Amino acid sequence: MKSFIFILMVSLVLSCNVYASEKNATSHHESNKCIGAGPQSPRNIDIADGNNSVIFEIAPSIKDMNLCNIHFHRNAEHKSAAYSTYVKDGSHSGWACKAPSAERLAKHDVEYKGCKGIAEGDTIEIHWVHTTCDIKAEGVKPLGDGLKACLTTMCPNPQLKVVAQVFILQKNGDLKFSASPVSPNDPAVLYTGSTTGTSWNNNHCSPLQVTWDVKKTCSTLDIDDFSKWCSNNKYNDNHAHGVRELVTSKALLSKISQ
Numbered sequence: 613m614k615s616f617i618f619i620l621m622v623s624l625v626l627s628c629n630v631y632a633s634e635k636n637a638t639s640h641h642e643s644n645k646c647i648g649a650g651p652q653s654p655r656n657i658d659i660a661d662g663n664n665s666v667i668f669e670i671a672p673s674i675k676d677m678n679l680c681n682i683h684f685h686r687n688a689e690h691k692s693a694a695y696s697t698y699v700k701d702g703s704h705s706g707w708a709c710k711a712p713s714a715e716r717l718a719k720h721d722v723e724y725k726g727c728k729g730i731a732e733g734d735t736i737e738i739h740w741v742h743t744t745c746d747i748k749a750e751g752v753k754p755l756g757d758g759l760k761a762c763l764t765t766m767c768p769n770p771q772l773k774v775v776a777q778v779f780i781l782q783k784n785g786d787l788k789f790s791a792s793p794v795s796p797n798d799p800a801v802l803y804t805g806s807t808t809g810t811s812w813n814n815n816h817c818s819p820l821q822v823t824w825d826v827k828k829t830c831s832t833l834d835i836d837d838f839s840k841w842c843s844n845n846k847y848n849d850n851h852a853h854g855v856r857e858l859v860t861s862k863a864l865l866s867k868i869s870q
Contacts, residue, residue, distance in 0.1 A: 649817035651866035652859045653805030654689035662865030671773035671823035677742035680762035686852035688737040688778045694830035703854035708735035709830035726843030729852030745770040777827040785832035798829045804866045810854035
């Protein structure tokens with residue numbers, strides 16, 4: 613019975629589409645719902661300060677986990693020196709490797725070869741989500757799509773790890789998209805945080821615990837190659853997701869170990 617109740621609670625949380633939700637974030641004027649929440653994401657990964665009191669175990673190496681979801685955001689959710697230009701772009705407002713043109717910002721409903729929400733020159737942040745659940749064994753049934761694909765009825769509370777990398781989309785970009793994290797040896801920051809997406813903000817926090825591995829680089833990604841994956845992938849994820857606002861309060865952040 614306890615397992616059933618826990619699974620039900622997790623399903624209710626996930627029904628908010630914690631990674632991919634495009635609904636409007638809760639008003640900042642509502643009562644703060646972050647009291648007692650664990651450390652949040654996204655953050656400026658160049659700043660190590662944080663004093664959130666919730667501590668949880670770092671997830672294993674991704675080689676010991678299972679890739680369960682890939683999705684991306686137009687403009688970066690995280691911030692670092694290489695992608696520190698703020699772009700005001702509605703629910704996609706975030707951080708870019710370089711400022712887009714005014715003409716680009718005027719076009720909200722763009723599409724590139726079946727991939728919705730991207731155009732040449734856009735900055736994107738790709739998330740490779742990994743779980744400790746066994747999602748590959750015969751007979752195993754994930755709880756659903758999106759982040760629900762990272763949980764099963766027998767594994768409702770896994771460790772989660774997200775490898776995140778920021779790119780500029782260009783024709784003939786230096787890198788090709790891969791189902792595995794691109795340039796895995798690039799400088800990165802490892803920290804404990806939460807799920808992201810526009811369902812959450814600094815007054816309405818995500819309750820789920822995630823280990824983040826965020827690359828500090830900003831490389832060029834071939835837009836034609838990426839759009840092929842985006843327009844037809846097993847995650848049924850063919851569009852750019854919205855960006856959660858940057859978390860800056862030390863009370864909502866973990867301390868990054870140097």
